[in-house]
Amino acid sequence: MLKYIIKRILSSIIVLLGVITITFFIARVIPSNPEVKWAGQRATQEQLEAARIELGLDKSLPEQYVIYLRDLLHGNLGMSLNTHQPVATELKRYMPATLELVLLAFLLAVLIGIPLGIYSAKKKDKMLDHVSRFFSIGAVSLPTFWVALFLQLIFYKSLSLLPIGGRISVEATIFQSMPKITGLLLLDCLLTGNFALMGDAFRHIILPCITISLYPIGLVARMTRSALLEILGEDYITAGHSYGLRDSKMLWKYALKNSLGTTATDVALSMGYTLTDTFLVEAIFSWPGIGSYIANAVTSLDYPAIIGVTLFGACCYIILNLLADIIIASDPRVRL
Amino acid sequence: MAYFEINNLHITHKSYEGEKDVLQIDHLEIQRGETYGLVGESGQGKTVLALAVQQLLACPPGKIVSGEVLLDGQDLLKLNQKQMQRSIRGSKMAMIFQDPMSCLNPVFTVGSIMTDVLHTRRQGLGRKEATREAVSLLQEVKLADAESILSKYPHQLSGGQRQRVIIALALACGAEFLIADEPTRNLDVTIQASILKLLKELQLKRGMTVLFIANNLSLVSAFCDRVGILYGGRIIEENDTAALIQNPQQEYTRVLLEAVNTESRIADPVESGEELLRVDHLKKYFDINDDIKHQKHLCLKAVDDVSFTLNKGEVLGIVGESGCGKSTLVNTILNLFEPTEGEVWFEGQQALGGGKKGGNAFKKNVQIVFQDPYWSLNPRWLIKDIVAEPIEVYEHLGEAEKLTRVKELLAMVGIGEDACYKYPHEFSGGQRQRIAIARSLASQPKLVVLDEPTSSIDVFSQEQILALIKDLKKRFGLTNILISHDLGVVHELANKIAVMYLGKIVEFGSAEDVFRHPIHPYTRALFDSIPTLTTRGMDALKTLEGQIPSPINPPPGCAFHERCAYACDKCSQCAPQPEDMGGGRMVSCLRARELAEG
Amino acid sequence: MNNLIQTLKPRIESFRESMYLLARNKLSLLALIVLVLLVLSAIFAKVLIPYPQDIADASHIEIKLQPPSAEHWMGTDELGRDIFSRVVYGARVSLSSALGAVGLSLLIGIPLGAIAGSFGGWVDNVIMRLTDIFLSFPPLLLAIAMVAIMGSGLNNAILAISLSWWPWYTRLLRGQAISVKERKFVQAAETIGTSRLKIIFKHIIPNCISPVIVQASMDIGGVILTLASLSFLGLGAQLPTPEWGLMISMGRTYFPDKWWYCIFPGVAIFITVLCFNLLGDAIREILDPKTRKK
DSSP states (O other): OHHHHHHHHHHHHHHHHHHHHHHHIIIIISSSOHHHHHHOTTOOHHHHHHHHHHHTTTSOHHHHHHHHHHHHHTTOOOBOTTTOSBHHHHHHHHHHHHHHHHHHHHHHIIIIIHHHHHHHHHTTTSHHHHHHHHHHHHHHHSOHHHHHHHHIIIIIIISOOSOSSOSSOHHHHHHSOOOOSSSOHHHHHHHHTOHHHHHHHHHHHHHHHHHHHHHHHHHHHHHHHHHHHHHHTSHHHHHHHHTTOOHHHIIIIIIHHHTHHHHHHHHHHHHHHHHHHHHHHHHHTTOTTHHHHHHHHHHHTOHHHHHHHHHHHHHHHHHHHHHHHHHHHTSTTSOO | OOSEEEEEEEEEEEETTEEEEEEEEEEEEEOTTOEEEEEOOTTSSHHHHHHHHTTOSOTTTEEEEEEEEEETTEEGGGSOHHHIIIIIBTTTEEEEOSOTTTTSOTTSOHHHHHHHHHHHHOTTOOHHHHHHHHHHHHHHTTOSSHHHHHTSOGGGSOHHHHHHHHHHHHHHTTOSEEEEESTTTTSOHHHHHHHHHHHHHHHHHHTOEEEEEESSHHHHHHHOSEEEEEETTEEEEEEEHHHHHHSOOSHHHHHHHHHHOOTTOOOOOOOOOOEEEEEEEEEEEEEEOOTTTOOOOEEEEEEEEEEEEEETTOEEEEEOOTTSSHHHHHHHHTTSSOOSEEEEEETTEEOSSSHHHHHHHHHHHEEEEOSOTTTTSOTTSOHHHHHHHHHHHHOOOOHHHHHHHHHHHHHHTTOOGGGGGSOGGGSOHHHHHHHHHHHHHTTOOSEEEEESTTTTSOHHHHHHHHHHHHHHHHHHTOEEEEEOSOHHHHHHHOSEEEEEETTEEEEEEEHHHHHHSOOSHHHHHHHHTSOOTTOOSGGGSOOOOSOOOOTTSOOSSSTTGGGOTTOOGGGGTSOOOOEEEETTEEEOOTTHHHHHHO | OHHHHHHHHHHHHHHHHHHHHHHHSHHHHHHHHHHHHHHHHHHTHHHHOSOGGGGTTOOOGGGTTOOOOSSSTTOBOTTOOBHHHHHHHHHHHHHHHHHHHHHHHHHHHHHHHHHHHHHOHHHHHHHHHHHHHHHTSOTTHHHHHHHHHHOOSHHHHHHHHHHHHHHHHHHHHHHHHHHHHTSHHHHHHHHHTOOHHHIIIIIIHHHHHHHHHHHHHHHHHHHHHHHHHHHHTTSSSOTTSOOHHHHHHHHGGGTTTTHHHHHHHHHHHHHHHHHHHHHHHHHHHHHOHHHHOO
């Protein structure tokens, strides 16, 4: 088991190296004039020259690659063109907000998606199954950014129930001091016992959270359903019936444990989608996270920031997949 | 009143072709304590029946149109799922399934599965009591070391052990009516007999009634009191076992009987010609690379030092249980695998690794017919292209000539020429096997390997295919290597027999000698453990205890000594060499001479 | 002629079976009908739409941002163009772009998968590690980065999506090829002496390509969604192309007061993608050997 985990970690590192290489190619090889992108369209010849040296473009590609790797090893993702701050520092600043959103969405995906999938499988071909299937297919067919707008239209414009965006209301930022412990606002409020602020923060997180959790809920429900149905068709389920085991026991104990591996991978996969959806949704809800950061970077072609976020996203994704694989490895069929 | 009764049961199956009848049983009754054998080939509705009476049949696509299933006077089809689960399944009737691997949940230990089943019936059962009960059940099914088996996962058990666990599960809730659906089908022949014996013993001890489902008559004759023959979803004949065997009324029954009757079939004699194929100390080892375990270099000795010669016109039958290396041996001879060591000589020429040209000439002369005729024909090719594939490799003919040749070949195996423009799936198993035979003859080979040529087709076609093979062999003077686990087929075709065990040939000789007077203890055990029509009662059936050792780590000395009834001290230390017993007979046993004399 | 009928017969049979299984699920049948209509309207968009000039740069400022009415079913945009015309024409843009992206991915993915699966060994290892690396980027993110660097535009977006999409097909085809390779007819061809190249092209590839094609056609929905997301970020289609994602992005400025500008293109995306997914789900079930077996 330990050997497998070590091996799996090693292979993840190799994959990470590959990912870095690809981002290097995207950043340095594909653009025809990276220095123009760096210094701006209206840069003078001298500025361009300075940019070339700053980027190390005067060196050969392999040398550039080594420097790139060395910088990454030191946690240096380059400087943002917009703010002239190190990208790594900025990511650190924006991350908690995104993390809060993603974690909450993840929680919803697991808490709603899995039971929905199980229920759907249990009532296969009944009305409820059709409804839940339609819901889960619908959820993965919706353009997230559009859902965000749609929810704003209903809950902000028509019903005036919830705020249109932001992480906290403007008044709160003026009259209250923000607790900073973990960076996750809801949790921090809870820890400091500031329930008024927590309520405000909660009202703000509802819409973005619902928006980005739709996709993972749908995906997880769909995948759980099909994994379960496949297992419920296995011989050992029929055999279990023949020995007189109860249906509920078969479903909750037998089938669910067997589908654990598939479900874990699906959750990891859906988190990848959630991560990118977050990027689109944050901008719409003015959520001060990495998504807003990259959306700004994209419009202003702040490419060190774009590459930095891409690399960061890939890292998260690799770690998630690693975790999913380790969970699967706890399945005794994978003989360890 | 009978204990179990089926009246007018009619089951259909719905598909895009409309509704089809799959089962139509007018009447079937089983008395308390009786063993009823239901015999039919796959696709005749046996499993549908077994599942339907327990209300486990998937509906749709299945549909129970009408009928009643009475157990102790209670109509099971009138009960709902909950009632079935509460009061029938497990407590009154239970089923033993075909494939012991797929019907144990792989992610739970045997102990956890067993206690779950026990708890269903008796809610108040404590953990300790449940474990004790599980141990006693496992002991009842004669699993040595019951405690340690409880903590194992299904994949850690051998096939025989798994089937015993399944029997224990079926008994766990005290079912009195047992449905055994081909319980020994996926087990090795030497294990089969011991499972059957166990079942019989338990039946007598617990006074159970058994519905025994089988696909051939040889098992049934030893095991059952009454037999019903299922064909096309109907019971076409029913009688006491002895009476049915002696006096079959239906043609289908007769064919089924014929298929398991080994005595009446004898291969055509051949005049021994010159040597065609010589296999010299052939070895094929596979390296085992376990990615997860990272174990040190291991190798699986699939074929371990095999030598024999085959003369023109002869048929060599290779027999042995699954995993004994017979398929690997043939694939290595055919050059599909690179041999680890050893040589193969064909017509006095080195056949393996002789460069591309030499290799091609050999390939042209040696062809193979595979077991499953569905997957051996490319489903996306027309029959004419399939049969013409060898012609394209070896001869350069025009389209028209090629088509003529294909038609000739098809005619030879009894397939009409309108088959040319059809796809494989439009033919039945038997027809597909004929097409595969036609293809194997297209390059005009001298040696044709038959890998279980009849084991996946129905009995009617089996008979015809065997006749066809015999006929073609005579017409073209073919030499054959036949792999089969069906001793009847080997009897009918083979002149020479090679018995394999764990990668080695333990006995080799003329078919007549080996069948009439087997010398090697394994050969004896193998032949004895296969019930024949003349076997009456389970006591006549000899069993071979123990599991087949893993070829990765075979026991020292003679690989068979752990299971051998004649083993002596020397057997565990010294590996036997093939000993010439005269008349071309070779036996690899330290006590061969003693055993040969009596 | 008779031969032709004979050749086609199995195809017709399996088509009949597929239709039977499809018809059992009313919803997927409906999805199929809607999709057929969508494809038709995409093909004949120029003829069907009420204001053909509005798909380009036309401007009628005097009627800008009007709510839905009898003349303009989905209202008008900031230049007074008919949103309905633009949404219908958008189907043509989205479908053709998605088709292009999927086609390009197949072009990369199939040969690589076939090579990896058929040859095995180190070739297989190299190709599969490469797909691993590409698949470890969160979906869309790689495409965003590539387009951002290469420059925005529909063609670059299509290229970027293909470059991040192909590994799925490589994996799928490789898996198929490996299982087909084990089939007895491949072994039979080997004993016959058929050359290796012929075995790969005549035996292996024809037997593993159809699931990949099916998968690809089901992916079109997902690609449309990705493309719309890129356009929404301003990285995909550029003005004045009537692309759905881009329209939503433009409409955001006037949102939520002029809600129709954003809502209708979104509905179009939703319906299209939903139909593809519903159909895909049904196809998956049909192709499942368990459904088909009996």
